[in-house]
Structure formats: structure tokens, C-alpha cells
Amino acid sequence: MQADRTFNIATLIEEQKTGRFAAGLLFWCFLIMLMDGYDQTAVSFAAPAIIKDWHVSRGGFGPVFGAGLLGTLIGSFIFGYLGDRLGRKKAIIIGSLFFGALTWASVWVTSLQELMLLRFLAGIGMGGVVPNSVALVAEYAPKRLRATWVTLMFSGFSIGAGSGGAVSSALIHRFGWPVMFAVGGVGSLLVAVLLIFTLPESAKLLVIRQRDPQVLRKLVARLRPELKIPADALFVPGEVREKQRFVLKLIFSDGLAAITPLLWIVFIVNSMALYFLQNWLPILMEGMGIDPRGAGLITMMFSVGGVIGGLVLCRFVDRHGVAAIISLPVIGLPVVASLGHGSSQGWLMLAVFATGFCVVGAQYGLYAVAGMIYPTSFRSAGVGSAISVGKIGSVSGPVIGGLLLSMHLPIAQLFYAASLLFLVAAVFSTILALLYRKRFGETQAVASAVEPARGSLVQDS
Numbered sequence: 001m002q003a004d005r006t007f008n009i010a011t012l013i014e015e016q017k018t019g020r021f022a023a024g025l026l027f028w029c030f031l032i033m034l035m036d037g038y039d040q041t042a043v044s045f046a047a048p049a050i051i052k053d054w055h056v057s058r059g060g061f062g063p064v065f066g067a068g069l070l071g072t073l074i075g076s077f078i079f080g081y082l083g084d085r086l087g088r089k090k091a092i093i094i095g096s097l098f099f100g101a102l103t104w105a106s107v108w109v110t111s112l113q114e115l116m117l118l119r120f121l122a123g124i125g126m127g128g129v130v131p132n133s134v135a136l137v138a139e140y141a142p143k144r145l146r147a148t149w150v151t152l153m154f155s156g157f158s159i160g161a162g163s164g165g166a167v168s169s170a171l172i173h174r175f176g177w178p179v180m181f182a183v184g185g186v187g188s189l190l191v192a193v194l195l196i197f198t199l200p201e202s203a204k205l206l207v208i209r210q211r212d213p214q215v216l217r218k219l220v221a222r223l224r225p226e227l228k229i230p231a232d233a234l235f236v237p238g239e240v241r242e243k244q245r246f247v248l249k250l251i252f253s254d255g256l257a258a259i260t261p262l263l264w265i266v267f268i269v270n271s272m273a274l275y276f277l278q279n280w281l282p283i284l285m286e287g288m289g290i291d292p293r294g295a296g297l298i299t300m301m302f303s304v305g306g307v308i309g310g311l312v313l314c315r316f317v318d319r320h321g322v323a324a325i326i327s328l329p330v331i332g333l334p335v336v337a338s339l340g341h342g343s344s345q346g347w348l349m350l351a352v353f354a355t356g357f358c359v360v361g362a363q364y365g366l367y368a369v370a371g372m373i374y375p376t377s378f379r380s381a382g383v384g385s386a387i388s389v390g391k392i393g394s395v396s397g398p399v400i401g402g403l404l405l406s407m408h409l410p411i412a413q414l415f416y417a418a419s420l421l422f423l424v425a426a427v428f429s430t431i432l433a434l435l436y437r438k439r440f441g442e443t444q445a446v447a448s449a450v451e452p453a454r455g456s457l458v459q460d461s
Contacts, residue, residue: 006234009207012224014142021200021222025140026149028199029133030156032096035191036129037160037303038167039103039184043068043119044279045168045296048286049177050115058283060112062402065279066395067116071123072130073391079128080384088136089201092129096192099125104185107178127391130157130367131384138371138379139204140223147368154367155307158360161278162303165296168282172292207235251374251382255439259373260386262432266425267366267390270329273421274359276397277302277336280405280414281352287411290345298348305353306360313361325365326433329425332358337419340412362425366390369436 016022047061075095083091102122109115134150141149164180171179203223206216213235221229251260281302285295313325335354367383374382404414 005230005232006236007220007229009204009220009235009237012220012227013140013203016142016223017226018145019225022140022149024198025137025200026153028195029137029153031191032092032129032188032195033133033154033156034160034163035096035184035188036099036126037157037162038164039099039122039160039188040068040072040126041161041164041278042103042180042184043106043115044282045164045299046172046177046180048282048292048295049168049172051283053177054112056112057406058287059402059406061279061283062399062405064112064116064119065275065398065402068119068123068126069275069391069394069398071120072127073123073388073395075124075127076131076384076391077127077388078124080131080381080388082128083132083135083384084205084378084381087201087205088132088139089195089199091132092136092199093192093195095125095128095132096188096195097125099123099129100185100188100192102185103181103188106181107185127387131387134367134371134383135379136199136202139202140200146372147365150368150371151310151313151364154364155310158303158306158310158356160303162300162307165282165298165300165303169293169296203235204237207237248385250378251385256373259432259435259439260382262428262435263366263370263373263386264389265428266432267386268393269421269425269428270359270362270366270393271390272393272397272400273332273336273418273425274363274397275394276401276418276421277355277359279398280401283405284411284414285348288340288348290348294345298345298352301349301353302356303360305356305358306364309357309361310364312357313365325362325369326426326429328358328362328365329422329429332362333419333422333426336422337416340410340415358422362429373436 043061043064047064050056051058051061079091079095082094099122102118102125106115106118106122109118133153137149137153138146167183168180171183200219200222201212201215203216203219206212206219216235217229217231217233220233220235221227281299282295285298286292290298309328313328332355335351335358339348339351339355366386370383370386371379401414404417
């Protein structure tokens, strides 16, 4: 019978047991996120040494930081679309090879203009990796664990971003600032090559695009090794509206008309705070009298706090959606405002840790929520559009910080300005949470309360 060889891919994924396949997927996506995070922040940790070596002003790095993040804005949109057309795996590998090669090339730059150009081009690849990694993990995760898996994967980004502090503290004084780009470039290229042989393609996307049936059958056999999958098996997507061709209006349709713009606003504001702090903290810490090694270690705590904040938050996002992220900007506001009044290195490490917990943790939550909102057929494009629009904040945050720094404002006032962004994020997160609950709350409640029925692997005829 045809029903005996017809399988619902969504049900197969939903009823999987977390095992080797899931662990491998998370490990490799975690690793490429780690390199993406390291390469994005390498220039921030190299900046203090470059300023001394080239005798340039601190404010001059605003355009350099902004150029790299502008590249990620363009890359997340372009590669989000390519990921839906060519496949998540191909988009991730191409993006990784691209930013790895350009980061390595930064070893030989001799001016801020050259560095700005290479950071912009590398940013295109960096931005392209993120939405496809989020989509790939989200499409293999059971609904009850989707935010948790995305957060575990994306914690690699923060660990990579923070590891720049350890690398700079250990190596810059011995080998100079080019070592930051050498480590990132070589590491990213190596990981990209390994992904060719280890990273799976999205099974859901293969079903929707009706591609590579034998590759799909082998993927399902790895995903569910306890099942006997016949050679002539047929797979169906099992989700509503899976075969729609993506057009931009889809991310505003079916109850998303207000949710998508609000998601974009929260992404913009939180990204503005995140990248202002992530890019300028090493320089601001040295401006407060902290030695270069200490500044690198203090800044590393921003990413450490972000990883822990994201891991703590992820289970709440699985249960409550976007409502779980409201508290973080509320907590972060007074903490960030107090950073300019640090009295000791130990206190600054604690405050920067708490700041990362809030702002990076909220960013994790937003990635997970974006992966929940959009269906498989245009998930990469939906997540990519949110990330791409959010880069308006990523670009403007460091640039505005550079302008404020060039005005020679007290460092305390710079942190006051950053704290106001947390207030705006809290307000719009609350509005988004209310609309999200109205649109998705009932469906999620049912999905969480009802255990998927066993034995429903065969598609109903």
C-alpha cells in the first residue's frame, strides 16, 4: 500500500529521540557560529593595538565597525534568500569560506580604509551564515525544544566573540594585532571545509523543494535509525502552506502584519545596544584606565554572561515565546548605566557579565522567536529579513558610539546613552509579546500540552 511507504517528515522530526544526529548537527552549527562570533569581534580586540601602531584616533574605528556590520546586514538578506533556494548547507559553507578568506586577508592591511573594505566584504559572509544556521537547527528541532536547540547552537557565537579577549590577552603582546585575524581566518576556513563532509541538509527543505530523494532517505535513516525506511519511501512536509514560493508579502501575511515590524524594531534596538557594547568595550575599558590585558578579560565577560543568559532564557522561550525576553532589558538598564562608575576591575567584570547576560540573552531569545514565527517554506527568508533589518541597529550603534567618543564626552555619559536603548527594547518587547500570544499562544499551548501521538509516522490519506 502507498500509505505504508508515505512518511510525514514533520512527525518524524517531532518524535525523534535526541541522539547522535542531533548532537552532531548542534556541534557543527555551534562550531561555525563560534568562528562567526570570533571573526566579527576580532577587529574590536585588535583595535587598541592598531590605534597605538598606526597613531589613529579612537573615534576613527566607528566607520570600521559599522562597515563590517553593514556587510552582515546585506549578507543576512542575500544568503537568507539563497538558503531557501540552494539549501541551508550550501549557503552556510559558501558564507563561511567567504568570510574566512577575507578575515585572513586582513592580516596584511595597512590603513583604516583597507581594513574597512575587508570588514565590509567579510561581513557579507558572516551575516549569511546566521539565518541559515538558525533555520537548519530550527527545522530539525522538535517544537518543544526549538528555542533550546537554537540557543545552544547560537551560544557558539558568544563564546567565539568572547574568546577574542583571551586570544588578544595571550597573543597580541607577542605577535601583534595581525594574529587576531590570522587565527580567525584559518579557523573559519578549516571549519568550512569540514562542513562539506559533516553538515546535513534540511530534510524539510528537501521535501518541500522535491529534491534528492535518495539523499533525503539517507538523512531520515540517520535521524530515525530505529525505523525501517523503504527504498521507495515517499515523504510529505506535514505543515500548512509548505509549497508556497517566497514573496516578501508572506512575512506580513496570516497574522504577521504587526508582528513582523515589531520583531524588526526589537531586533534593531537590541542590536544597537549589543554591538555598541561589543565593539567599544575594549577601547572604553582602556579609556577608564584598565590595562590592555585586563580590558580584554573584562570584555570577555560580556560574552560569557551572554552565553549563560541565553541558556537560562531558552527554556522560558520554548514555554512562553517572546514574553520571556521582556525582563532582560528591564534588568539591564540600571546595570549598563552604572558601568561608567566602575571602581575596580573585579566590579567591572561582574557588571559587564550582567550586561552580557541581559543584552546577548535577549538576542538569543529573538533568534529563537524568529525561528518559531515563520514556517519552513520561508523560514530562512523570514529570519534573514529580521536579522538584516536588525543590522540597522548593529551598524548604527558602533557608528553613533564613535561619533559620541569623538565629541570627548565622559565615558559615564556613553553608558547612560546605551542604557536608554534597554528602556525602548522593554516597551516594544511587551507589545510584541501581547501580539505574539494573541496570534500563536493558543496553538503553542496545545502543542506543549499534548504529547505527539506515537505511531503517527504514516501520513493520513
